[in-house]
Structures are given as structure tokens and as C-alpha cells.
Amino acid sequence: MSENNNKTDSGKIKNELFVIAPDDDEKIERFSGSIDSFEFIMPLDYDDENENESSRLSENDDVAVMVSDHNDSLHIDETVEADDTIKPAKKGKPSKVKAESPKKVKKPVSTGMFIFTISAKLILICAVVAVLIAAVYTVTSPLISKNESAKKEAALAEIFPEMTAYEVLPCDESGINELYLIKNDDTVIGYCGNVAPKGYGGEIGLMIGVNADKSIADIKVLSHAETPGYGANALADIKNSGYLGLNKETIELGVDVDISSGATRTSKAINNGVNSVLAVYDEYILPYTGEVIVELTPEEIEANAVNKAFGWVTEEHRAIKSVITEHGFDEIYVIKVTDPEAGEINGGYAAVITARNGDSSAKLVVTTWFGTINSIEAIDLKGEGFAELADNEELMIEIKRHINEGITPEGETFSEEGYAVYEKAKEVLEFYPAYLELIAISEEGGNVNE
Amino acid sequence: MSNKKKDPTFLQSLKSALLENNPVLGQLLGMCATLAVTTSVSNSLGMGLATSAVLIFSNIFISLLRNFIPKEIRIASYIVIISGFVTIVQFLMQAYVPAVYESLGLFIPLIVVNCIILGRAEAFASKNSVPKSALDGVLMGLGFTAALLVIGAIREVLGNGTFLGINLFGKDFEPIRMVAQAPGAFIILGCLIALINYTLAKEKNKEDKE
Numbered sequence: 293m294s295e296n297n298n299k300t301d302s303g304k305i306k307n308e309l310f311v312i313a314p315d316d317d318e319k320i321e322r323f324s325g326s327i328d329s330f331e332f333i334m335p336l337d338y339d340d341e342n343e344n345e346s347s348r349l350s351e352n353d354d355v356a357v358m359v360s361d362h363n364d365s366l367h368i369d370e371t372v373e374a375d376d377t378i379k380p381a382k383k384g385k386p387s388k389v390k391a392e393s394p395k396k397v398k399k400p401v402s403t404g405m406f407i408f409t410i411s412a413k414l415i416l417i418c419a420v421v422a423v424l425i426a427a428v429y430t431v432t433s434p435l436i437s438k439n440e441s442a443k444k445e446a447a448l449a450e451i452f453p454e455m456t457a458y459e460v461l462p463c464d465e466s467g468i469n470e471l472y473l474i475k476n477d478d479t480v481i482g483y484c485g486n487v488a489p490k491g492y493g494g495e496i497g498l499m500i501g502v503n504a505d506k507s508i509a510d511i512k513v514l515s516h517a518e519t520p521g522y523g524a525n526a527l528a529d530i531k532n533s534g535y536l537g538l539n540k541e542t543i544e545l546g547v548d549v550d551i552s553s554g555a556t557r558t559s560k561a562i563n564n565g566v567n568s569v570l571a572v573y574d575e576y577i578l579p580y581t582g583e584v585i586v587e588l589t590p591e592e593i594e595a596n597a598v599n600k601a602f603g604w605v606t607e608e609h610r611a612i613k614s615v616i617t618e619h620g621f622d623e624i625y626v627i628k629v630t631d632p633e634a635g636e637i638n639g640g641y642a643a644v645i646t647a648r649n650g651d652s653s654a655k656l657v658v659t660t661w662f663g664t665i666n667s668i669e670a671i672d673l674k675g676e677g678f679a680e681l682a683d684n685e686e687l688m689i690e691i692k693r694h695i696n697e698g699i700t701p702e703g704e705t706f707s708e709e710g711y712a713v714y715e716k717a718k719e720v721l722e723f724y725p726a727y728l729e730l731i732a733i734s735e736e737g738g739n740v741n742e
Numbered sequence: 743m744s745n746k747k748k749d750p751t752f753l754q755s756l757k758s759a760l761l762e763n764n765p766v767l768g769q770l771l772g773m774c775a776t777l778a779v780t781t782s783v784s785n786s787l788g789m790g791l792a793t794s795a796v797l798i799f800s801n802i803f804i805s806l807l808r809n810f811i812p813k814e815i816r817i818a819s820y821i822v823i824i825s826g827f828v829t830i831v832q833f834l835m836q837a838y839v840p841a842v843y844e845s846l847g848l849f850i851p852l853i854v855v856n857c858i859i860l861g862r863a864e865a866f867a868s869k870n871s872v873p874k875s876a877l878d879g880v881l882m883g884l885g886f887t888a889a890l891l892v893i894g895a896i897r898e899v900l901g902n903g904t905f906l907g908i909n910l911f912g913k914d915f916e917p918i919r920m921v922a923q924a925p926g927a928f929i930i931l932g933c934l935i936a937l938i939n940y941t942l943a944k945e946k947n948k949e950d951k952e
Contacts (some may be wrong), residue, residue, distance in 0.1 A: 414815050414822075417807070421826035428830045432837035439840045493848065517848045 444499060447512040448472055448484055451501035455481070461576055467568035471576060474501070480580040482509055485569035491561040493517035496527070498562065500569040504577075507539035508566065523558035533559075535566060542567050621645050621720065622655070626731075640666065641727055643720045647678070647712040654678035656713065658720040664696045668717050677709040688713075695721055759881035762942055766889040767935050771857040776890060777927040779849050783906050786894030787887070788842045789849060792835065794883025796827045797859050798876055801867040803827070805875035808868045820863045825854045858886060889934070896930050897921050 401409070448458055452474045461483075463471040470486040482503040488495040497514035511530050518524045526533075534549040545551055545563040552559045623644040640661040647654045652675020659666040668688040670681050681687060687706070691714045694701050706714060750758065765771045772793070779789040803823050804811075811819045832850050835843040843850070853859065862882055867875040899905055901922030903915045920926045 410812050410815055413810065413812060414818060417811070417819050418822050421822050425826055425829050425833075428833050432833040435837035436833070439837070443840075515844065515847075 443514060444470070444486060447499035447514060448474065448501075450512060451484060451499065451510040452476075452482055458484075463572060463576055465568070465572055467564075468572060471572065473577070473580060480504055480577075483573075483577050485565075485572065486514070487565040487568055489561040489565040489568075491516060491518050492523050492555070492557040493519060496558070496561050496565070498565045500566055502569060502573065502577075505539065506570070506573055507537055508535050508570075511535055511562070511566070518555070518558050523552075523555045526552035526555035526558045526562075530562070533562070535562075540570075542570065621723075624723075641723075643723070644671075645716045645720060647709070647716040649675075649677055649709050649712045651675055652677045652709065654681060654709070654713065656716070658717045660721060660724065663721075663724050665692045665717060665721050668692055668713065677707065680707070681709060681713065691717060755877075755881055756884070759885040760888055761938055764885040764889055764938070765858040765861075765882050766886055766931075767938050768885075769858075769861070770935075771861050772886060773931070775849060775852055775856050776893065776931065777924060778852075779846070780890055780894040780897050780927060781922055782845075782898045782902070782904075783891065783894045784842075785845055786890035788846050789853075790883070790887025790890045792831055792846070792850060793853050793856060793858070793886055794879070796824065796831055796853050797862060797883050797886075798879035799827050800824045800859055801862060801875040801879035802872055804863045804867040805870060805872045811868075816864070816868065817860075820860060820868075821854070824859050824863070828854045858882060892934065893927070893930055897927060901926060 449455060454476045455474045456477055457475045459473040459475065461471040461473050467487055467489070468485050469488060472484040472486070473480060474482045474484060482501060484499055484501045486497070486499050488497050490496075494517040496516045496518065499512040499514055501509035501511070503509045511533075513527045513530065516524065516527055518527060529552070533552070535543070538548060540548060543549060543563060543566055545559060549559075549563070621643040625642040625644075640659065640663075642657055642659040645656050645658060647656060652673075654670055654674070655672040657667075657669045657671055659669075668691060670678070670688075673679050673682055687710060691706070691710065693699070694705075694714060695718050701711070701714060759765075762768045766773065766776050775789065775793070780786045800820075800823055804820060807819070807823075828851065831853070832843075835846075835850065862878060866878045870878070895905065899910060900918050901920075903909060903911045903917045918926065921930070
């Protein structure tokens with residue numbers, strides 16, 4: 293048996309099998325030193341019916357390495373390549389392995405070492421995979437963000453076809469991901485909120501568009517994981533859900549819009565998303581689209597405030613709109629007068645407030661002078677109740693008196709609308725200490741809006 | 743016991759991967775992905791290709807590491823490797839083919855638990871050379887994609903009246919809604935398996951008679 297004629301052309305081992313008789317321990321031992329593991333090796337021409345024939349290994353036999361697989365069944369291990377035939381050793385001499393078997397020798401190892409090796413290998417595999425993932429992520433994540441933004445922009449354009457520009461408003465409400473102000477040239481025509489309420493199968497990415505008049509413009513679905521046939525259908529059918537055109541403060545599911553049958557969770561999610569977008573209108577959007585109730589220009593208000601309040605005021609007096617933003621009134625004006633001797637002094641402030649009673653409202657200018665209410669003037673009245681206040685000087689004087697003298701009106705002193713005016717005007721006076729503080733800050737050169 | 747096993751030819755392997763060893767229709771693996779995704783031909787194609795990509799790469803990787811991975815932690819290692827590749831495929835799809843990614847949505851992460859991939863890793867890639875494992879990945883992927891396409895085509899045409907989104911029958915066609923949902927999927931799957939078994943049995947009978 294020469295060394296080379298056992299190789300096949302492809303370098304694989306020959307398919308020859310030999311049995312080592314089970315009690316032939318000597319031979320098994322010799323082989324176990326150079327093979328990873330094996331069950332037993334049997335002769336190719338082993339004849340089942342004639343068991344007792346030629347079942348012994350001899351020096352001249354070729355052997356193949358057989359390895360058991362994990363199911364403990366036998367097969368030829370084709371991964372043992374090139375030159376893997378092993379000459380059975382002559383008695384007393386160690387077996388020779390002609391070529392390196394890829395199967396390494398299993399040295400007996402301690403349990404600790406064994407666990408360490410296994411853990412180390414597992415950690416290594418995890419580390420390599422993690423690095424690969426991180427690498428791919430680094431390459432693809434800018435592209436992915438770009439795709440997301442493009443998708444959102446496309447949604448904005450679909451909802452508001454007349455949009456020429458949009459502005460992202462900083463908004464830290466928990467339900468809103470982004471808030472977009474939609475402009476057509478310089479007019480604000482509406483706004484969109486990107487929300488992701490929890491649906492049945494996860495977050496539903498929605499772009500909800502609301503017109504400037506607070507009616508719902510459109511709802512676009514950006515992403516979802518809802519069930520096809522049920523939630524997914526509800527989302528695909530949003531146009532017919534009843535949301536579009538609806539104009540309400542809060543939309544009630546089941547009352548204002550129908551629940552999609554078979555897709556309750558999805559419907560609830562959509563509704564929650566819509567309501568959270570509607571909820572930010574007052575705080576974030578109203579400053580841009582706010583209804584113009586006052587018919588007077590700021591200059592006219594200033595003139596009114598100054599003229600009506602201070603009959604003796606001349607051109608040297610000026611009422612300027614205050615830079616103070618934290619006051620809680622619609623507008624506030626600081627009245628400066630130039631005293632011939634003392635120079636420019638801060639006399640007082642005028643606040644534009646809105647008193648409300650039910651659906652009616654009244655816009656009033658309340659002027660103060662050095663800590664007392666000087667006048668209350670109605671400039672825009674809506675609704676029946678407040679209409680009676682028009683030119684009702686006696687009422688205003690009465691309210692003023694109560695506030696300045698600290699008298700709490702009781703019972704039927706004022707009508708409901710009168711009380712509303714009283715409360716609001718009182719707030720204006722209560723601002724006086726804060727006003728003084730802010731004046732002091734500004735005179736020192738500080739920022740009154742900190 | 744003359745057991746000289748010849749390596750099957752490529753064509754034989756291909757036929758086997760498409761029929762009796764078809765991962766879905768023969769080995770009955772990866773059924774949940776099959777049933778869930780085959781509502782349309784384009785979804786089936788996308789899913790089949792994504793799964794094939796993961797299958798080929800994970801087979802190659804696991805075959806490369808087959809001597810390195812100790813058998814005690816092999817399942818854990820396979821899963822780490824497979825989920826790593828699925829994540830990579832997911833990122834690549836999200837970045838380069840966002841439209842397909844949108845429609846396949848949450849089925850892509852499900853590729854990790856698709857039994858085909860773990861099954862082939864355990865049964866083949868861990869014991870065979872890299873080229874063979876890669877080829878196995880290609881063949882199994884082809885079989886899987888083919889099965890998905892056939893089921894997807896039937897379900898889209900009958901259950902939605904369209905093929906690849908193109909309306910075939912006009913507006914008045916009432917699609918068989920059940921076909922587009924789970925029960926129809928099961929029935930079609932069963933019929934296909936029966937068809938294949940029948941064809942193979944007939945062939946075998948012919949061979950035996952010869």
C-alpha cells in the first residue's frame with residue numbers, strides 16, 4: 293500500500309470502510325490519538341450475512357475517517373480532505389497520519405478551560421457580528437433618514453397642495469414628533485403634526501394636516517404594522533372615515549366618526565393621533581393664525597389707551613407696546629411720560645384683555661396708573677351679554693371702583709358679563725408688583741423676559 | 743454494502759430543491775412567513791429574495807466557521823449570525839429600496855426565525871464546505887422563492903383580481919376574499935403539497951416499472 297494511491301483526484305478520502313472489531317481496543321486507541329472522534333469503522337465489503345469473515349484490520353488496509361454527526365449517525369465526513377487515509381499502525385508503533393486532518397486533536401481540558409473557551413468563542417462571534425452590523429448601519433443610516441424626511445415632505449405636499457414653504461415648529465408635547473407650519477407665500481394656511489400612536493401591531497406613523505380654521509385637512513399614513521384585511525384596510529380607507537373636514541376641539545370616536553369594524557385598536561390610535569394634533573392648536577398655531585377680533589390697529593389701541601385714560605396727555609406721552617411676554621394678557625403696553633422736570637418716567641401700563649362668558653366675549657383695554665385702575669374701555673364685543681357693555685360708562689366706573697377700593701362685589705351687583713369684566717380687570721391690577729419688578733430689571737439693563 | 747454515493751448533478755439538485763426537497767412544500771419549513779407574505783406577487787418576490795440573501799450569506803458564514811464554533815454553543819452562534827445578517831439586509835433594504843421595505847414591513851425581522859435558515863445551517867452548512875453550502879443556500883432560496891411566487895400568484899389573482907398590481911378582470915370581478923386571508927392560504931398550500939407529492943409518486947411508479 294503506497295502512500296499516494298489512496299488519494300482520489302479531488303483529494304477526498306477513498307470510500308473504504310473498515311471495522312475495528314469491538315474488542316480490539318488496542319487498535320481503537322491508536323487511532324483515537326489522531327482523529328477527533330469516531331464511532332467505528334467498518335469494511336466496505338463487509339458482508340452482513342457473513343459476519344465472521346474478514347472483519348479485522350490489517351496493516352495493509354486503508355481506512356477512512358468517520359465522524360459521527362450530532363445525531364449520532366454515521367457518515368463519511370467529506371470535510372476531511374486530502375490525504376486523510378491513515379495507515380493502521382503496526383503493532384507497537386504509533387499511527388501515522390499522512391496529512392493534517394482538519395479535525396484537531398481533542399486534548400482533554402479542564403472544565404474551567406472548556407467553559408472559558410466556549411464563552412470566549414461565543415463572545416468573539418457576537419463581537420464580530422456586532423461590528424458588521426454597526427458598519428452597515430453607519431453607511432445606511434444617513435440614507436434612511438433622508439428617505440424618512442423625503443417621505444414626510446411628500447406627505448406635507450400631498451395634504452396641502454398649495455404649500456410653498458413649511459416651517460418646523462419646536463414642540464415638546466409628548467404625543468407629537470414634529471410640528472410643521474404650512475405656508476403659502478407668507479400666509480399660514482394650516483399645520484401638520486407627525487404623530488405615532490400605538491395601534492394594534494405597533495406604532496402607526498401618521499401625518500395629520502389641519503387647516504387654519506382648525507378643520508382637518510387630510511391624514512396620511514406613513515408607516516404601520518397593522519393586520520392586513522383589518523387594521524390595514526381601515527388605514528387605507530381613511531378618506532372615508534369621516535375625519536376630513538371635521539372641525540371640532542376634540543373628536544369623539546363613535547360619536548363624530550365611526551369606528552372601523554374589526555379594527556377597534558387601529559381606529560382608537562388614529563383618533564388619539566388626531567386629537568393630539570388638534571390639542572396643540574391653541575398654544576402653537578394660534579399666534580400665527582389667531583382670529584383678529586380687535587378692529588383697531590395697535591397704534592389706535594395705543595392712542596385709545598393713552599387718550600382715553602389720560603386726558604391731560606400730550607405728544608410727549610407715549611404708550612409703547614411692552615416687550616414683556618410673560619404676562620398672561622393679550623397685549624400689554626407700557627405708558628411712558630416725559631415729565632418736564634423728571635424726564636421720562638414709567639407711569640403705568642395698559643393691558644388688552646378678553647373677558648368671556650359662555651360663547652360671548654369682550655375685548656377691553658384696561659389702563660392703570662401708578663397702581664390703580666385708571667379706565668376700562670370696551671373695544672370689541674361679541675355676543676348679547678357683552679353688547680350691553682357698549683358705552684356703559686357707569687358700569688365701568690363701578691367695576692373700577694370695586695377693584696381700586698378692594699371691595700368684593702356681591703350677589704347681583706354685576707351681571708354675569710359684568711363679573712367677567714371685573715375678574716379680568718382685577719388681574720390687570722394684580723400684575724402691578726410684577727410690572728414694577730420688570731421695570732426695575734429693564735432699567736438696570738437686564739432682560740425682562742428671563 | 744456498496745454505498746458509492748455519487749454527487750447529484752446540478753440539475754438534479756435544482757429539481758430536488760424545487761420539488762421533493764422544497765423547503766416550504768417538501769420540508770414544510772418557513773410556513774408562517776409563507777402564509778403571511780404571499781398576499782401579492784411583489785411581496786412574495788421581495789420576501790423570497792431577502793430570505794435567499796440571508797440564507798446564502800448565513801450558510802457561507804456558518805460553513806466558514808463550522809470548525810470554530812464549538813458544538814455546545816452552535817445554536818446560539820447560528821442565531822447570532824443569522825439575526826446579524828437579517829439586520830444588515832433590513833438596513834440595506836430600508837436605505838436602497840424603501841418601497842419594497844415598506845410593503846414587507848414587519849416580515850423582514852421574521853426572517854430570523856424562519857426555520858429554513860436555521861434548519862439548513864444545522865443540517866448542511868455546519869457540515870459541508872463553503873462552496874457547497876453557498877450552493878445549498880442558492881438552491882434552497884430558489885425553492886423557497888418559487889413556492890412563494892406560485893402561492894402568491896394564486897392568492898393575488900383569485901383573492902384580489904390583480905397580478906403584480908395590474909387589474910386583470912375589471913371592476914366587476916368579485917375576488918374570493920377568503921383566498922387573500924389565512925384560510926385560503928392554508929388550503930392553497932395544502933393543494934400544492936398534494937400536487938407535488940402526486941407528481942413525484944407518479945414518477946417513482948414509472949421508474950420502478952422500468
